[in-house]
Amino acid sequence: xxxxxxxxxxxxxxxxxxxxxxxxxxxxxxxxxxxxxxxxxxxxxxxxxxxxxxxxxxxxxxxxxxxxxxxxxxxxxxxxxxxxxxxxxxxxxxxxxxxxxxxxxxxxxxxxxxxxxxxxxxxxxxxxxxxxxxxxxxxxxxxxxxxxxxxxxxxxxxxxxxxxxxxxxxxxxxxxxxxxxxxxxxxxxxxxxxxxxxxxxxxxxxxxxxxxxxxxxxxxxxxxxxxxxxxxxxxxxxxxxxxxxxxxxxxxxxxxxxxxxxxxxxxxxxxxxxxxxxxxxxxxxxxxxxxxxxxxxxxxxxxxxxxxxxxxxxxxxxxxxxxxxxxxxxxxxxxxxxxxxxxxxxxxxxxxxxxxxxxxxxxxxxxxxxxxxxxxxxxxxxxxxxxxxxxxxxxxxxxxxxxxxxxxxxxxxxxxxxxxxxxxxxxxxxxxxxxxxxxxxxxx
Amino acid sequence: xxxxxxxxxxxxxxxxxxxxxxxxxxxxxxxxxxxxxxxxxxxxxxxxxxxxxxxxxxxxxxxxxxxxxxxxxxxxxxxxxxxxxxxxxxxxxxxxxxxxxxxxxxxxxxxxxxxxxxxxxxxxxxxxxxxxxxxxxxxxxxxxxxxxxxxxxxxxxxxxxxxxxxxxxxxxxxxxxxxxxxxxxxxxxxxxxxxxxxxxxxxxxxxxxxxxxxxxxxxxxxxx
Numbered sequence: 001x002x003x004x005x006x007x008x009x010x011x012x013x014x015x016x017x018x019x020x021x022x023x024x025x026x027x028x029x030x031x032x033x034x035x036x037x038x039x040x041x042x043x044x045x046x047x048x049x050x051x052x053x054x055x056x057x058x059x060x061x062x063x064x065x066x067x068x069x070x071x072x073x074x075x076x077x078x079x080x081x082x083x084x085x086x087x088x089x090x091x092x093x094x095x096x097x098x099x100x101x102x103x104x105x106x107x108x109x110x111x112x113x114x115x116x117x118x119x120x121x122x123x124x125x126x127x128x129x130x131x132x133x134x135x136x137x138x139x140x141x142x143x144x145x146x147x148x149x150x151x152x153x154x155x156x157x158x159x160x161x162x163x164x165x166x167x168x169x170x171x172x173x174x175x176x177x178x179x180x181x182x183x184x185x186x187x188x189x190x191x192x193x194x195x196x197x198x199x200x201x202x203x204x205x206x207x208x209x210x211x212x213x214x215x216x217x218x219x220x221x222x223x224x225x226x227x228x229x230x231x232x233x234x235x236x237x238x239x240x241x242x243x244x245x246x247x248x249x250x251x252x253x254x255x256x257x258x259x260x261x262x263x264x265x266x267x268x269x270x271x272x273x274x275x276x277x278x279x280x281x282x283x284x285x286x287x288x289x290x291x292x293x294x295x296x297x298x299x300x301x302x303x304x305x306x307x308x309x310x311x312x313x314x315x316x317x318x319x320x321x322x323x324x325x326x327x328x329x330x331x332x333x334x335x336x337x338x339x340x341x342x343x344x345x346x347x348x349x350x351x352x353x354x355x356x357x358x359x360x361x362x363x364x365x366x367x368x369x370x371x372x373x374x375x376x377x378x379x380x381x382x383x384x385x386x387x388x389x390x391x392x393x394x395x396x397x398x399x400x401x402x403x404x405x406x407x408x409x410x411x412x413x414x415x416x417x418x419x420x421x422x423x424x425x426x427x428x429x430x431x432x433x434x435x436x437x438x439x440x441x442x443x444x
Numbered sequence: 445x446x447x448x449x450x451x452x453x454x455x456x457x458x459x460x461x462x463x464x465x466x467x468x469x470x471x472x473x474x475x476x477x478x479x480x481x482x483x484x485x486x487x488x489x490x491x492x493x494x495x496x497x498x499x500x501x502x503x504x505x506x507x508x509x510x511x512x513x514x515x516x517x518x519x520x521x522x523x524x525x526x527x528x529x530x531x532x533x534x535x536x537x538x539x540x541x542x543x544x545x546x547x548x549x550x551x552x553x554x555x556x557x558x559x560x561x562x563x564x565x566x567x568x569x570x571x572x573x574x575x576x577x578x579x580x581x582x583x584x585x586x587x588x589x590x591x592x593x594x595x596x597x598x599x600x601x602x603x604x605x606x607x608x609x610x611x612x613x614x615x616x617x618x619x620x621x622x623x624x625x626x627x628x629x630x631x632x633x634x635x636x637x638x639x640x641x642x643x644x645x646x647x648x649x650x651x652x653x654x655x656x657x658x659x660x661x662x663x664x665x666x667x668x
Contacts, residue, residue, distance in 0.1 A: 233524040236546055240524075240545040241453060241459065244456060244459035245455075245459050247549050248549070260659075264661055267616060271616055312638060
């Protein structure tokens, strides 16, 4: 998962959790605030009432209600009431209490927050009760809760979107670094040292470090290239010298057969040495990206040329050669290298074949990818041999000539061109090398 | 024919000189760019063998300087860096041919023959050996007036041996000449034998070919 998605999900979840928490705590908070407010206003009312209290007024209250010894008054909607009653004396004189109780006023039952105040006035004990209806408060709580949740959800959505865009903006330099400096870069020539524009210090640092790394890689590439050039010159010159010396010596009529044999043996050893060096240099150069891959390659032409060149070998083993290339696939790569690749594969198909065997080259599509397969009816390989076949200096059988570099070169060339190789082989039945070409190539 | 060998390895230069002198060329050796330029400016040479890796510079520079003058010397570049780009670069700068180290001296001989033939405007179009004529333009061989049907490879082998007449040519040298510088160690020498056998059979029909000698374990020689 990408970091921007992870951050977005984290932000959304954490905010939702916050909203949920507030949603659950809201009633408690509201009640606390509102009750506090009610208590305060009740106390104020009590204070007012007590201040203006005199005998006349009490009598006024009581007289109008002489039946019940209680006076009460209430607002039209029963949201508030006030009552004063005589009570027998008790120990609660001058105490103020708050209670929440249901009361029935004019046959309507409601929950009230009630302030109870006991006091003594001219030797009579009174109880003053001031109540405030809670039903309204409950309604209000619900409305507040609804409003609250809507606002919160809107905030969550807006901040989520803002976050996502901002993270995207922040991470843009990061993806640019990946694209321009790493993903599409294969060889030091295409290294891009232009600094990436970013306000994040982290990415500036990443960019700098990557640039330094590219410098180091370029340096190494350069050194290796130099090394390869040195090796070619310093090793191949003495070989050339020995080779020419032996060739000149060979023309000497006075040499006996024994000496001639030794000279010829030395010449073929030199030839072997030259070819090993040549092959190792070839692999190094491929891996060092010293080849360009911008030529249009026609497989049919390459294979036809090779087969013409190798015809006498094919005839020698009386092999039947079949080429069935039905799709005209154009591939961009290095012609010399592709030539070597097919040469090595076809030579192997001949070398490890049985007399009167077959070699078949086919093409087609596998999972949408163009493929070319080279099959022989030869001695085949077991699992272990198949695993080792691309390792340098390994040979399928010791009685075959060769230095065991042919398939190592094939592998290097294939990797260079991003061609996949699959081997299927069965002992005494044959071997098939399947070359799977990358998809981005155009197929006509 | 005068040849200037520009090569910093003295022993190698001597070996090349020995071979070329044996073929009737007059040779001189230069060890570096400076000597080479001096020599080419003060004496007339027909052909220059130019090594690219010289102690005081690149052979390419020598080539560039020479091509600025009106010297008509043919240049064969010799290098250990058998890179295609180098080859193209050399030919663009006006080199006539290109050989990679290590090369067979007989291969050098064949290349020289081709260059000289070109320098003389292809006036030499035929090689004659014991009554057989090799027509170089159309790759045909005839005995007197009778045409002999040879394959391309048989013709190449015949021509190579005739060009290097009186020398033993090893199977390896022939292989390299016919199949090029293939980077695989192979048993191609056997295939050379097959081609030579066929060639000899075809020639033998017309005239005894005791001059076409098989040198035991080594290769072949055409004596003239």
